[in-house]
Amino acid sequence: MMHTATQLPEIYTSEAGAVYQCDRHNRLMLSFAGELTMLKLDAFLRLKHAVDSIDLAAMASNPDRSSDFSIITLCGCDRCFVLTLTELHTLKELLAGAKFVLELNRMLHECLAPSIV
């Protein structure tokens, strides 16, 4: 049975949401805009890449009504993200924070691994 998000180790939290890690299923859990999304690491990295590649400044300066939103669909994720400029900005920050902690965790593993053996 899957843990609830609150029982899982927290990777990163911001005012907009949180990212948790499920070690049992090797998944990341994204809590954002009132919804929980389970992501494999691959999908998480793809989501980060997709969000990072959106030009927020161009969106903000574009007078078209359609430019107020961006739709992100991902392979390996059953959720379709329809996000406003503000949401994109906060999600970008959240994902960057989570990625940073994952990298930090990787470095710790690398440093500690020899002493474990």
Next chain:
Amino acid sequence: MKDLLRLRTSLSETIEQILNDQIKMEAEASAMYLAMSSWCDRNGFDYSAGYFKKQSDEEREHMLRLFKFVSDMGGRAVSPSVSGTQMEFESFRSVFEQALQQEIAVTQSFNRMADKCQKEKDYVTFTFLQWFLKEQIEEEYVARRALELFEVIGEEGTGLYEIDKRVPKITYEDTYED
């Protein structure tokens, strides 16, 4: 907490990305050489058509070599999409000029990759790249020599016919004596 980033592969995200970029570059080079082969064939340069077909096969083999490495290392090798391949060329000479330019671009790309591997301390990939770095010496030599034939033989009279005949005979000797 598990290290999810290294659970499936020791390749870093950056290295996986540059390897996939290189896979795409090799696929594009293969497509370009095939287009050159087609152009030569259409314009009566029979020998060069065969030469470029062989070059195209080689580039595809390079692509597969990179593809296999990413897969073997547990990474995500991406089958690239290639579109917009140039089909027409200005002249027989310009085909070879472009081929040399392409090889130089590939060499520079592998140099940048090797540099990135050193910065990321990924010596497994760095060692893997040695084969390609060495291979580029030959690739550049052959492309440069082919272009030099235009100067040596000259394009007047039966010049182009002679150049075409000589192109597939270019070989690279990997010894210091020759």
